[in-house]
Amino acid sequence: MLTGLLGAVVDLDGRPRYIHSGWFLISVANLVVIVVMIVVFALAIALPFPRGEEQQ
């Protein structure tokens, strides 16, 4: 069921979709990974790190 739901969102078996404008060409999959990396990087800086009691 989970793979079915994921497959409905991201079809990895179909033709890949691309974003194309002039010289700029990138697959949607690669763009999504890059955006997620940027979001994770921002969250890693912004979110507080849990500390043990002895360190506080």
Added chain:
Amino acid sequence: MSAPTWTGRVRERGLAAFPPERLLPDTQPAYVASWIYVFGVLTLAAFVVVLASGAVIALAGPAWWHTSSSGHFFNSIHLWGTELFFFFMVVHLWGKFFMAAWRGRRALTWVTGAVSFLVSIATAFTGYLSQQNFDSQWIGTQSKDGLNASGIGAFFNVLDFGQMLMWHILLLPLLVALLIGGHILLVRRRGVVPPL
């Protein structure tokens, strides 16, 4: 006075550079308590998963990883482990770049990390060439002209499956492992870089 044998001298120098409490510390500076400092060890964990899953799919070969459910499973673990390896490594790279992690005599740490990244790309590339499917044939035929034009084709022929498989499962992983090992030893030697 130094030891009279080369083994003794290596031991003395090793202990001087890496005393046990520095090699395996049980505390870290307070500034390490940040999520951005986690991505180095996440990269290392993903590398272990990639090596272990690669060892499993090497046991039975392409006739297994393309045709059975368990083969597909371990093949997918190997692929997604590699995806996570690069994901974590790039976030680690960004974090270290923006805190100028080459400060404080850490230039060699930075360089070994950067070279590890480049060699990892070559390792992943030979992995794509070793898939034994139409995708690997496409990648091989599309990349051969550019690589041959650089002159590297004399000893790195992307259309030679046997050669690419050997680069992928022996030479390049060994190089990546050595680079990562040296990188980690340098981090232990110089300490984790403080934030800017």
